[in-house]
Amino acid sequence: MLFIRVDANEKIGIGHLMRCLAVANEANEQGIECTFIISDKETERIMINFDFATICLNSEWNNLNNEIDKLIKVISENKIKLLLVDSYYVTKEYFEEIGKNVTLIYLGDLNYYSEYIDCLINYNNYYHKFNYYNMYDKKKTKLLLGTKYVPLREEFTNIKPIVRDTVSNILITTGGTDTYNIAGKIVDYFIKNESENDICFNIVVGSLNRNLDILSKLEKKNKNIKLYISTNNVAELMIKSDIAISAGGSTLYELCACGVPTICYAFVDNQLDSIKEFMATETMISVGDIRGREEECINLIYEKVQILKNNYKIRKKMFNKMQNIVDRKGSFRIVKEICDLGCKS
Known part of the structure; x- marks a missing residue:
């Protein structure tokens, strides 16, 4: 049995939970039962939508x-x-105390060494910046690094990506909370230009x-805007999209799986490395950190969309x-490695 410690709320969004759900669903497929351990009632309300047992600690996320x-x-x-932990609020003390009591798996960025982690999963395209192979050289920790370990949900398994000759559908996704209402501002900018009808x-x-x-009002006023809330x-939607505009985070890897040419940006620090790497490898177009420069970035997004619309080769x-x-x-792959850990524990 696998237990997963993760949270989701208005402040941190649902990205951590969604990638853990991808692991949990795959674990179920491989005959491993999963239970989620969460901090509070807010995460518990979100978990109601998913068919997994939960244990609430009544703690601070x-x-x-x-x-x-x-x-x-x-x-x-x-x-x-077996315990998988996915949180940016872990500490060396947390790893030490918990790791003494259980086989511990950590999913996420980590820039220091802990002997109490049995398996470290960092699927990000910038994992090399942490120099894990030297940090954990000759240690017992199993390292699962790079995009071959991106945990995608089952819905992405049997898709058939395609590039169309013309652009007719643009996907806008800005994360679970979108504090700055970037989605609304982007689409409002586009619809004011009649050439986008x-x-x-x-x-x-x-x-x-x-x-x-705000988004619902935009949808009602414009026939070419469709709003999808917590869609399954x-x-x-990605497969039928010809271009995507997306905030950084796990969504960018989903867009890679679907092959959707993407213009990305960051609105929190932990998205910066990923969008820089995608830009450096010419995999995506990045307009950078949108904080404090919304007008500039939205104008850039519009310009980049025009380039992509008119250039199939790009x-x-x-x-x-x-x-x-x-x-x-x-x-x-993640669940297979976890199973191996379970056999040894």
């Missing part, structure tokens, strides 16, 4: 050290052997988005590069 005793008690009571804009947002009323068919080149990055087998 952004202060994991304060939950150590509670989590150790849960580990003991449930005889937990032949384009359908599909906007994907999470249920935690604070700007749903993101892969289908879109085809981006498609090919994206397809070489993500092969849609990451979740399977």
